Amino acid sequence: MREVKKDKVADALPGSQWSPFEMNPNLPPERADIVIIGGGVIGWSIAYWLKKKERVRDGVKVIVVEKDPTYSQASTVLSAGGIRQQFSLTENIQLSLASADFMRNINEHLGVLNQEPVDLQFNHSGYLFVANESVAHIMEENYSTQRFAGAKVSLLSPVQLKEKFPWINTEDVALASYGLENEGWFDPWTLLNAFRQKAISMGVIQSIGEVTGFNCTLNRMDTVDGETVDVKRIKHVNVRMPNSREYQPVECAIVVNAAGAFSAKLVDMMGIGTGPKDTLSGMALPVEPRKRFIYVFNCPDGPGLDCPFLVDYSGIYFRREGLGGNYITGTSPEEDAEPDVSNLDVDHEFFQEKIWPSLAHRVPAFESLKVTSAWAGYYDYNTFDQNAILGIHPLAQNMFFATGFSGHGLQQSPAAGRAVAELILDGSYQTLDLKGLGFQRIMAKEPLLEKNIV
């Protein structure tokens, strides 16, 4: 009885949490400066960098809204986890190099006092791209771009390739490109968690909920071409609680769209991109989810510790997983044979038909293997040019985009997060110049395509 009375007295005094109205304690705050929609590695990277760059303690109030705390469909955790600098676009190489430098000193950046140091389990095994005669010239051009941008890559002739990796079949190989440093694979879940713990320790608020709509103000304007467009400014983000109809309109200044494969849904909610095609008001976000499969197989006679992340010109890739003769593999399907994206079910026939023949051709030891497991994940596929979209849409005045990475989001996340944080807090890019990855290229219809061999 005395305990009950003590509790009642404690509740009645000012400063206690008791209130006669029952309110969901998990609602996000009513007001915030920046709302980041999407709690994947990109979202948390942006949140971390925003807090790192604020010049006063609690300078910006940042909320990260994530609809699925189990991350069951998130692209980050379903990724193969590779990082490479072997791109053809300088922006991509720079993003990747900067991210590798970040991961090199990850404890300096993301170490939380009194927590265990972050262990990414980074395997420094490098990427190996294998080209035949018809695409060898592309590889050579890319090699000089990569070297100029600072990537440590080397070109190998078929003889050198066979010497280094005797288990490769080099009969149709003309040239190979091998990463020497800063390339390999790591654990995406660790990176995500490290960003999240550090960001939360710096004061970012995590909110579990789904964004169901926006309250925007409208400004009707005329462009120089005489087109009438509606320029929207987001005032409130409606965050709905899981399994409930309760929602909280979060008043905010800036919204960051880091929703990955589902980014286009947010743009539809705002009503952007519904105008006639080839006009500014018809410019939607060209990002859609694409399903990709990863298969795990076991081959006891396969390549050993020096097995790189091999990418073949036919499109297949594989890498070693652990020390027990397990490997993971996958490929991109043809444009017209894209699998259905409504669920994450795996198509096992795809492995038999499309992947295994090329695998066995490239590595004869893989003729006998056993598939032990498989999973599927979404790419936030940029249908325009398969490269990231960073920046502001002309018709959404305060929505910053960090999406469309098309499979490279994880490896570019630290640097992309920093770039977007610079855009928001400094107004322009400070370290890496990524203006080429903005919406300008979509408006001008000039795709910034990667000239890769796959």
Place this chain on the structure above:
Amino acid sequence: MWNCLIVLVERAMFVLYGSRFAFRVNMAAPLVPLQRFCKLASLHVCGRRRLWSSSVATPPSLYKRLLLALTQRFYDVEILLNWRSQLKSQALQKKNASLTPLEHEHLNTVSHTDRASLGYYHYTQEHYGDNVASAYFILNMHGSFRYAGQSEWFRSDSSGKFSWDFVNQKDSLLEEVDLGHTVINQMGLGNLVGNPLRTLSLRGCHEVDDWALARLHVFQDTLEELDISCCPHITIGGLAALRNLKGLHRLNVSSLPRLGSPGLVIIMLEEMLPLCQVTAKGYDLSLTQLGGN
């Protein structure tokens, strides 16, 4: 006097009713800057989820637990401890100052401390050349080296003094370098680039990790002997980086505490480096009996 009274009352409340109530009472106290409101978010600040990591065999000492408790309650202690760890890492980066500035745009990702320490060996490099600067760096780190074509080793004695004869040998290239039990890290290893090293010893270096091993690919043509035993931060991911050193003849990977299955790793290393003789002592390689009938 009033301050002391308030603090005493607050302490008493804390003891009797728990931290939540005590902080409520004290909200308007003048000692607010030293105390923290009991918001849920603040509990995350210093990893309060686990008081200590579950992998540590024994709980940390009383001193560490006291520091942890203080850090969770006071901003000042948290900031001071952050400063202390930052100063430590800055001192380490300064010791490992890079000879050559990083040429590319990703220099901007280098933290401010690294950029500040870039100029330390610049004077030596300008006046005596890269080779002398590398030699000076090694002696400063309390390591030792031997030039190609000579048989005497240049080393510093226990108090850190060394002879300056190496200054006259501007064109000699390093052949054997012993940086065992020093604080060399991946940045410092970049200072040895350009020398045709045949032997490199990083025995017992606490700052050498997987990324440092990844930088060794610059010596892939000449390196014959590598000793990375007793380095606590090397894991299997870093050993995979030795793939480039195909000319290696002797490799010592004894006593690496973070290797999960050392027997298997040794076999795979021998397979990866065919010319190499792998020495791996300090592991319990006996076969364990699996339980069951």
